[in-house]
Amino acid sequence: MTINESRFLSDLHKLREFGASGVGKGVVRPAYSEADIAARKWLAQKMADAGLAPHFDPVGNLFGLAPGRSLLLGSHSDSQPEGGWLDGALGVVAALEVARSVKQPISVVSFQDEEGRFGVTTGSAVWSGGLPLDKADSLTDASGITFAEARSSMSDLSDDFVDPARFEGFIELHIEQGPTLDAQGDQIGVVTDIVGIRDVVITFDGQQNHAGTTPMHLRRDAFQAVSQFNAMINNRFKNMVTPQTVWTIGRVDLHPNASSIVPGRARFSMQWRDGDANRLERMEEIIREAAKEVAESVGLGLSFGTMLGLEPVSMDIKLRSALQMGAETVAPERWQKIPSGALHDATNVARLMPVAMLFVPSIAGISHDFSEDTAESDLVAGLRVLEHAVLSLNA
Numbered sequence: 464m465t466i467n468e469s470r471f472l473s474d475l476h477k478l479r480e481f482g483a484s485g486v487g488k489g490v491v492r493p494a495y496s497e498a499d500i501a502a503r504k505w506l507a508q509k510m511a512d513a514g515l516a517p518h519f520d521p522v523g524n525l526f527g528l529a530p531g532r533s534l535l536l537g538s539h540s541d542s543q544p545e546g547g548w549l550d551g552a553l554g555v556v557a558a559l560e561v562a563r564s565v566k567q568p569i570s571v572v573s574f575q576d577e578e579g580r581f582g583v584t585t586g587s588a589v590w591s592g593g594l595p596l597d598k599a600d601s602l603t604d605a606s607g608i609t610f611a612e613a614r615s616s617m618s619d620l621s622d623d624f625v626d627p628a629r630f631e632g633f634i635e636l637h638i639e640q641g642p643t644l645d646a647q648g649d650q651i652g653v654v655t656d657i658v659g660i661r662d663v664v665i666t667f668d669g670q671q672n673h674a675g676t677t678p679m680h681l682r683r684d685a686f687q688a689v690s691q692f693n694a695m696i697n698n699r700f701k702n703m704v705t706p707q708t709v710w711t712i713g714r715v716d717l718h719p720n721a722s723s724i725v726p727g728r729a730r731f732s733m734q735w736r737d738g739d740a741n742r743l744e745r746m747e748e749i750i751r752e753a754a755k756e757v758a759e760s761v762g763l764g765l766s767f768g769t770m771l772g773l774e775p776v777s778m779d780i781k782l783r784s785a786l787q788m789g790a791e792t793v794a795p796e797r798w799q800k801i802p803s804g805a806l807h808d809a810t811n812v813a814r815l816m817p818v819a820m821l822f823v824p825s826i827a828g829i830s831h832d833f834s835e836d837t838a839e840s841d842l843v844a845g846l847r848v849l850e851h852a853v854l855s856l857n858a
């Protein structure tokens with residue numbers, strides 16, 4: 464049997480129905496939400512139908528296990544709070560299609576909380592031993608719910624983690640989530656490396672006060688501090704970053720968040736990514752120093768939350784060559800080697816076994832947005848490259 468492209472596309476569209484946002488093809492399926500759990504149950508049934516043994520581990524990572532030793536394929540099926548239909552889902556459904564089509568044993572995985580409701584790629588970080596379970600359990604989401612509470616909302620979790628020794632390697636198909644392939648008219652990207660990341664919550668504590676009566680020079684305004692801090696790091700990073708370095712303040716919680724109150728507290732996420740671990744470290748020094756200077760000059764308290772992070776990783780040469788041969792067969796002269804600026808579960812899995820990844824284009828480079836999309840011919844090309852690689856590894 465060979466892969467069935469229409470069955471693959473139909474399953475991908477079916478998965479989109481879990482948490483469909485009603486805006487374009489977008490989904491709202493954050494880790495452990497009702498939609499996420501329902502999607503995982505549906506996937507578990509699909510795995511069973513494919514002859515795989517479904518296994519929910521203690522954090523809700525879902526494995527479909529082939530007997531004996533096998534290659535592991537997959538990605539994640541949770542989404543960002545406003546997510547696209549393909550981010551993660553593509554890799555899981557493609558894995559399922561390959562597993563039910565080829566003769567060799569293939570296991571499938573959908574990792575939990577890749578999108579970081581609690582941490583950074585939390586489910587695969589715990590499975591790989593990069594994040595101890597007790598530390599993960601104390602992480603909280605934006606509304607204060609702990610990881611321990613969220614995972615206890617899933618029934619049918621096993622007490623056991625899957626033994627990674629049963630897998631020969633891991634391959635993850637994903638959308639690029641950036642502009643390169645689309646802009647250059649290529650159909651496939653074979654990933655060379657995945658960048659590293661640091662992520663921390665910073666809090667400035669000032670004095671909440673009346674917005675009409677408090678003179679400007681007496682204010683200890685937490686928002687003004689965030690604004691100064693942002694300008695300061697942008698300026699200090701100038702001399703030490705590359706065009707690939709990125710940093711983001713993506714969430715700011717102001718307290719009490721009212722027009723007539725000088726904000727007394729600002730809690731915000733600070734995230735930065737780069738392929739060079741030394742640069743990540745130097746950026747951290749700049750961030751800590753700038754926050755301290757601003758806090759002192761405005762007269763604020765300053766605290767840092769748990770520092771989360773992943774190191775940059777390179778893809779395994781043998782698995783990567785198999786993908787390159789597949790790309791050359793399926794999309795001759797329409798593929799390229801490409802680094803990943805997005806994070807992936809593959810980074811964690813690389814602690815345990817050889818890993819590789821391939822990308823298909825994201826239309827206009829948009830992702831983490833309801834409008835994220837990819838041409839169906841490109842989705843199918845990615846599936847076919849994955850199948851070629853898997854078959855050649857067995858030859």
Ligand code: GLV
Pocket residue numbers: 577578804805806807
């Ligand atoms: C994963 O979605 C990331 O933030 O790169």
Ligand code: MN
Pocket residue numbers: 539550551577637806807
């Ligand atoms: Mn993803």
Ligand code: MN
Pocket residue numbers: 543550578831
């Ligand atoms: Mn994502």
